[in-house]
Amino acid sequence: MYKHLLRPLLFKLDPEFTHDLTLEWLSKAGKLSPVISLLRRLYSDRVRDLPVNLMGLHFPGPVGLAAGLDKEARCITALSAFGFSHLELGTVTPNPQPGNPTPRIFRLPRHLAIINRMGFNSGGIKPFLENIARTKKTIPLGVNLGKNAHTPIEQAAEDYILGLKQLYLYADYFTINISSPNTKNLRDLQSEDALDDLLKKIMKTRKDLADDFKRTVPVAVKIAPDIENNSIPGFAALLVKHKIDAVIATNTTIDHSSVADSEHADEAGGLSGMPLRDRANEVVALLYQELQGKVPIIGVGGIFNTEDAWQRMLAGAEMVQIYSSFIYNGPGIVREIVNGLAKRVEASGAASLQVAVEKERAKSRFITS
Numbered sequence: 001m002y003k004h005l006l007r008p009l010l011f012k013l014d015p016e017f018t019h020d021l022t023l024e025w026l027s028k029a030g031k032l033s034p035v036i037s038l039l040r041r042l043y044s045d046r047v048r049d050l051p052v053n054l055m056g057l058h059f060p061g062p063v064g065l066a067a068g069l070d071k072e073a074r075c076i077t078a079l080s081a082f083g084f085s086h087l088e089l090g091t092v093t094p095n096p097q098p099g100n101p102t103p104r105i106f107r108l109p110r111h112l113a114i115i116n117r118m119g120f121n122s123g124g125i126k127p128f129l130e131n132i133a134r135t136k137k138t139i140p141l142g143v144n145l146g147k148n149a150h151t152p153i154e155q156a157a158e159d160y161i162l163g164l165k166q167l168y169l170y171a172d173y174f175t176i177n178i179s180s181p182n183t184k185n186l187r188d189l190q191s192e193d194a195l196d197d198l199l200k201k202i203m204k205t206r207k208d209l210a211d212d213f214k215r216t217v218p219v220a221v222k223i224a225p226d227i228e229n230n231s232i233p234g235f236a237a238l239l240v241k242h243k244i245d246a247v248i249a250t251n252t253t254i255d256h257s258s259v260a261d262s263e264h265a266d267e268a269g270g271l272s273g274m275p276l277r278d279r280a281n282e283v284v285a286l287l288y289q290e291l292q293g294k295v296p297i298i299g300v301g302g303i304f305n306t307e308d309a310w311q312r313m314l315a316g317a318e319m320v321q322i323y324s325s326f327i328y329n330g331p332g333i334v335r336e337i338v339n340g341l342a343k344r345v346e347a348s349g350a351a352s353l354q355v356a357v358e359k360e361r362a363k364s365r366f367i368t369s
Helices: 002-010 015-029 033-042 076-080 125-133 154-165 186-190 192-213 229-241 274-291 308-317 324-328 332-348 355-366
Strands: 051-052 058-061 063-065 087-092 105-108 113-116 141-145 173-177 219-223 245-251 270-273 297-300 317-323
Touching: 002 324, 015 033, 015 051, 015 076, 015 105, 033 076, 033 229, 051 317, 063 087, 063 332, 063 355, 076 087, 087 125, 087 173, 113 274, 113 317, 113 324, 125 154, 141 154, 154 192, 173 192, 186 192, 192 219, 192 308, 229 274, 245 274, 270 274, 270 324, 274 297, 274 308, 297 308, 308 332, 308 355, 317 324, 317 332, 324 332
Parallel strands: 063 317, 087 141, 141 173, 173 219, 219 245, 245 297, 297 317
Antiparallel strands: 051 058, 105 113, 113 270
């Protein structure tokens, strides 16, 4: 129904207007118990159990929602009813900021892609905290942290630390977003010296907060797909050095060559969706080659079906997140991917998804060698 009825109607509207309208509806739906009960019966109750244990957390399944949709934690209850294993909320910045001028979202339907240059539009921590605090959560919630546009890059750590401190009691894990292409100079934080200094400060703060609250909240780092391949070993080494709990690969790409024939190809911003799939797979594989399980990988980018998720896991991911495929395929895509993965686990005779993936990885290595 979504792809043949609802999506054509929504896609006739301006992308950002549609985005805001959908969030408003989801926010209101979350306050209506009968609506949530119906959504659960239609979606999450039909998603098979396929648990994943990662970062010291238990996830009921392997498919979560990537950051960028629910930036102010307004729609947790409704989004949880679709069968996601977790929601990554944000990106949230310490202070409110409008983001970049509109228009700033562009659909590329022929490519199953989206270009956005939102620029961390955020209401700031205060409303975000109020929303997440009043919501009864049923699945793990990640908080994606960013820096304000006016904060000098040399002082970026202060913004991330402020987010850690103010939201520590409400997050199941944090993601340090240093890879959005839409905040000036943000990706400079991926350079080795800058990243080493940033992670040192963040993990020192996390230790202090863990000591104070007797609770350790995992910290993940989100990487850009546009990182040079020869920079990945150094990046991976810093993740291990600072005992980062996970790496999320990848954010959107500034390489629009794969959509050069689109009317929006020349729009500035990060490209997400199907065109990102191969590069995201490659980055995950290169990270896995360096990390070898020392830091788990969460795969994002161009995951539209079971095969995409399975290949991302074979490349090295333990779990995946989706965004663009949720926009193009609707909430049923979570059930489709998870149930498809469950069938593959059954067919392999493995006791869990992790074991099934490891068996297939070993088989692939044997064939390759």
